[in-house]
Every structure is written in structure tokens, then in C-alpha cells.
Amino acid sequence: MFVGEKLHDHNALRLSAHERRYTFINSEVAIPSDLISKLKDFQIAIPSWALGTGGTRFGRFSGGGEPRNLEEKIADVGLLHALNQTSGAISLHIPWDSTTNPAAIKALAAQHGLAFDAVNSNTFQDQANQALSYKFGSLQHVDAAVRKQAVQHNIEVIQQGIELGSKSLTVWLSDGSCFPGQLNFRKAYERTVESLKEIYAALPGDWKLFLEYKAYEPNFYSTTVGDWGQSYSMVNKLGEKAYTLVDLGHHLPNANIEQIVSLLLMEGKLGGFHFNDSKYGDDDLTAGSIKPYQLFLIFNELVDGMDAKGMNHAKDLGWMIDASHNVKDPLEDLLQSVEAIQMAYTQALLVDRAALEVARNANDVVACQEILQTAFRTDVRSLVAQARLELGGALDPLALFRDLGIRNQLIQERGAKTQATGL
Numbered sequence: 001m002f003v004g005e006k007l008h009d010h011n012a013l014r015l016s017a018h019e020r021r022y023t024f025i026n027s028e029v030a031i032p033s034d035l036i037s038k039l040k041d042f043q044i045a046i047p048s049w050a051l052g053t054g055g056t057r058f059g060r061f062s063g064g065g066e067p068r069n070l071e072e073k074i075a076d077v078g079l080l081h082a083l084n085q086t087s088g089a090i091s092l093h094i095p096w097d098s099t100t101n102p103a104a105i106k107a108l109a110a111q112h113g114l115a116f117d118a119v120n121s122n123t124f125q126d127q128a129n130q131a132l133s134y135k136f137g138s139l140q141h142v143d144a145a146v147r148k149q150a151v152q153h154n155i156e157v158i159q160q161g162i163e164l165g166s167k168s169l170t171v172w173l174s175d176g177s178c179f180p181g182q183l184n185f186r187k188a189y190e191r192t193v194e195s196l197k198e199i200y201a202a203l204p205g206d207w208k209l210f211l212e213y214k215a216y217e218p219n220f221y222s223t224t225v226g227d228w229g230q231s232y233s234m235v236n237k238l239g240e241k242a243y244t245l246v247d248l249g250h251h252l253p254n255a256n257i258e259q260i261v262s263l264l265l266m267e268g269k270l271g272g273f274h275f276n277d278s279k280y281g282d283d284d285l286t287a288g289s290i291k292p293y294q295l296f297l298i299f300n301e302l303v304d305g306m307d308a309k310g311m312n313h314a315k316d317l318g319w320m321i322d323a324s325h326n327v328k329d330p331l332e333d334l335l336q337s338v339e340a341i342q343m344a345y346t347q348a349l350l351v352d353r354a355a356l357e358v359a360r361n362a363n364d365v366v367a368c369q370e371i372l373q374t375a376f377r378t379d380v381r382s383l384v385a386q387a388r389l390e391l392g393g394a395l396d397p398l399a400l401f402r403d404l405g406i407r408n409q410l411i412q413e414r415g416a417k418t419q420a421t422g423l
């Protein structure tokens with residue numbers, strides 16, 4: 001509604017500068033012939049819960065024009081996709097995004113060119129109409145009735161996902177303990193696996209179950225699915241449709257995430273990602289805003305590992321953002337995140353893998369570093385822009401978002417003090 005006519009003028013104004021940069025990089029760098037087509041295939045799902053202003057336990061500063069319902073969330077992701085042609089999916093969180101008319105929601109998403117990525121269950125909060133509380137956990141709870149309620153909720157999420165055309169369920173558990181002695185770790189683990197098995201049994205044949213791990217918060221002493229090893233051992237007990245999901249913010253400080261990713265992929269148990277960035281903990285900041293080199297190193301392992309297995313980069317893993325925006329416009333932040341992810345992916349595609357292998361086998365550590373950093377230090381923005389251009393997107397999505405005054409239009413349409421369902 002906002003983007004259509006202006007996009008042409010926007011691109012026309014920028015085309016000659018873009019072509020200059022694109023010609024230059026092609027003359028300077030060996031660009032794989034399929035790089036642009038791989039970039040064009042690569043879509044990143046937007047989380048429904050990241051379209052409004054987030055908050056912290058100290059409060060929330062409303063940004064204005066935030067989506068008030070699922071239809072408006074879909075419209076917002078549609079806007080992003082119209083600008084960058086790379087945000088062609090939305091990931092829903094149930095019950096925040098429950099709908100009584102899935103057919104209409106599916107049709108609306110299709111109008112915007114959007115698919116439904118993983119559906120997420122929520123047993124980290126109590127809902128108003130809920131019989132039993134998750135205060136002391138859900139799938140791990142000592143009371144079988146609470147576990148049953150949590151299992152039922154997950155099955156309900158799968159059912160809603162089926163109606164929307166989703167193909168995966170993400171389970172993130174806040175289950176754990178706040179103090180030593182509160183929990184029998186072994187029994188909590190066993191109860192969680194038993195509950196997960198019941199959920200897994202309800203999974204359609206062509207679906208995946210993603211089990212996300214997190215080191216701490218809201219439980220601060222132990223988390224029952226606290227790290228990749230715990231998730232990995234659980235998904236192995238479930239079966240071939242169960243995978244580990246890596247949220248970049250869910251590790252203890254200085255964890256070597258790229259190594260975790262490499263090994264999970266090698267074991268065939270890496271399911272997908274929640275992209276974000278962080279300085280201290282689960283900060284949920286814009287992807288690539290704090291540690292862009294780490295993001296590149298992760299993609300370097302992904303490209304290497306997926307190619308080793310003959311995997312399809314675009315389709316065989318779940319690519320999702322999980323972020324929270326306290327001070328930025330959520331839509332601008334998401335445009336920045338998508339571009340940062342595309343850039344890391346592009347740089348990883350530029351790594352000279354044959355030369356790297358030679359250098360590794362010669363124990364030439366200096367050459368290894370040079371090879372990686374040569375790719376990382378390449379300004380790949382014109383390659384990403386070229387892919388966007390060929391897809392019919394904007395050369396500079398952020399600039400077009402601002403030039404069109406989209407946020408002001410949303411405020412006029414929806415109001416200055418709206419709040420999205422979610423956190």
C-alpha cells in the first residue's frame with residue numbers, strides 16, 4: 001500500500017551509483033557465478049513478537065503505530081518484504097497470535113507474499129483462562145497435570161500451525177530453578193523428555209520440532225534445556241524430526257557459537273536459528289550490530305557444513321530473527337538485521353575454501369586468518385543490493401522506509417499508543 005509506486009523512483013535515483021559499485025566489486029573480487037541467485041533464494045523469517053517496542057523489567061517506551069492484532073503484524077512484515085524482498089515469512093507465537101479464522105489469515109499472508117515459518121508455543125507465561133500455573137515449570141513440572149496441560153498446549157500450537165501451512169514447531173522452555181536444591185536435575189530432565197515425546201508424537205510426518213536452549217533467565221540457577229548439549233541429547237531421544245535451535249543470545253559469555261553450529265550441523269541436528277546480537281546476555285539487539293565478525297564466522301561454518309552435506313542453503317535450515325527493540329523503530333531495526341544477516345552470508349560465500357584447506361593442511365595459521373578476513377573485510381553491500389534489485393526490492397530499503405514516512409502513516413492509521421500482543 002505504501003511502497004509500490006515510489007519504489008521505482010527510489011531505485012532510478014540510485015541506479016547509476018549502484019552500478020558503479022557493483023561493477024567495481026566484480027572487477028576486484030572473484031564472485032561465484034551462483035552467488036546472486038543464492039542470495040535471492042535466501043529468506044529470513046520475521047518474528048511476530050518483534051514488530052512492536054519491546055521492554056525491560058524497568059519499563060517500556062511506546063514507539064507508536066505498533067500493530068494491534070495479527071492482521072496488522074502481517075501487514076508490517078508485508079511492508080518489510082515489499083522493501084527488501086527478503087523477509088518472506090513470519091514466525092508466530094501462540095497464544096499471542098491465535099486466530100479463529102486461519103483461512104483468512106493464510107490468505108492475507110499470501111497477498112503479501114508471506115509464508116508461515118515455525119510456530120512457537122508459550123509455556124513461560126500463565127494465560128488468563130489457564131487452569132494450572134507454570135510458575136514452577138511446564139514440561140518439567142513435578143505435577144503430571146501441569147505437564148499434561150503444557151503438552152496439550154503444544155499440540156494445539158501444532159494444530160494451529162497446520163492450518164496456516166507452517167512446517168515446524170519451536171519449543172523454548174523457561175523451565176529450570178532459581179535456587180540450589182529446588183530441583184532434582186535428573187528427574188526434571190527425564191520428565192521434560194517424557195513430555196517432549198508426547199508432543200513429538202503429535203507432529204505431522206513432514207514437520208520438524210526445534211528445541212531451543214538458553215543458559216539462564218527467567219530461572220537464574222539452572223535451566224532444564226540450558227545449553228546445546230542438553231538440547232542435543234534430548235532431540236536425539238525424540239527422533240529424526242527433532243533438531244536443536246540456536247538463538248545467538250542464549251549462550252554464556254564468550255561461548256564459541258560457530259563451533260557449536262559446526263558440530264550440530266555435522267551431527268545432522270542443527271534445525272535453525274534465532275538471529276540477534278548481544279553484548280552481555282540475551283540482549284536481543286540488531287543482528288550484526290555488536291559482533292559482526294562472529295556472525296560471519298557462524299555463516300562461514302554454515303556454508304562449509306551445509307555444502308559438505310549437499311544441503312540447500314535457503315530451505316534446509318530455519319532462518320529466523322528473534323529480537324526486541326527498546327529504543328529503535330522495530331521495522332527499521334528489522335531491516336538492519338536482515339541486511340546484516342545477508343551480508344554475513346554473502347561474505348561466507350566469498351571465502352576461498354580451497355585455499356583455506358591448503359593453508360590448514362600446511363598449518364599456515366597466518367594464511368588461514370588472512371583468507372577469512374579477506375572475505376569479512378569485503379564490502380559486499382552492492383552484491384546484496386543487486387540481489388534485492390533483481391527481486392524487485394529497494395536498493396536502500398531503510399532510506400525508502402524513511403522517505404515514505406511509513407512510521408508516521410502507521411501512527412495516523414493505528415494511533416500513537418498502541419501495543420502489540422507479546423512481550
Ligand code: PSV
Nearest residue numbers: 120172212247274282322423
Ligand atoms: C526466549 O528468550 C526466546 O528467545 C524464545 O525464542 C521465545 O520464544 C522468545 O524469546 C520470545 O519470548
Ligand code: MN
Nearest residue numbers: 212247274322
Ligand atoms: Mn529465541
